[in-house]
Amino acid sequence: TQLLEQSPQFLSIQEGENLTVYCNSSSVFSSLQWYRQEPGEGPVLLVTVVTGGEVKKLKRLTFQFGDARKDSSLHITAAQPGDTGLYLCAPGGGYQKVTFGTGTKLQVIP
């Protein structure tokens, strides 16, 4: 089982601020996926990072995969209330038994 630790657990910020959340492990992954879960709904995939050092952008969200492929970060620029939710990371392909990280709960206050 792959263990993924996410930090911080909770984050409450004002609209317009920037933030970074982290997903760390001692294991090497072929890829990592980031999901966002809004209240009352299931998680939805945001992005998959595949190559060590890769940076992917999704509007104001920037995802980075560590060079050693053991960790990943998500940076949000100028956060908006619509970014509120639980952010989860999980291993990408290569695993049948998928273990999610514990998640970062983000609240963006208008």
Added chain:
Amino acid sequence: NAGVTQTPKFRVLKTGQSMTLLCAQDMNHEYMYWYRQDPGMGLRLIHYSVGEGTTAKGEVPDGYNVSRLKKQNFLLGLESAAPSQTSVYFCASSLDRGYSNQPQHFGDGTRLSIL
């Protein structure tokens, strides 16, 4: 576009009662999963299936049973419900996970309370 549908959406049970949660997907996905989500503990894998007729244990399988008699359906059973099983249950499916980066598609969850 139904995707993954979970039934029921809410349920209250008494300790010792049994029930079955149904998950149906219309995407012809091979892999299906059942998770439970509790405050501060993220998503924990209960059981999963890599194809019709197959099931396997996840992280927290005790107290649950599953069946995948049809490719599109994955059932989660609680034979004798306990208060510790109060949680939000999510079903997910994916096209393939073994060697590709296929995403998991989730249902909207079943909120289960055991009194």
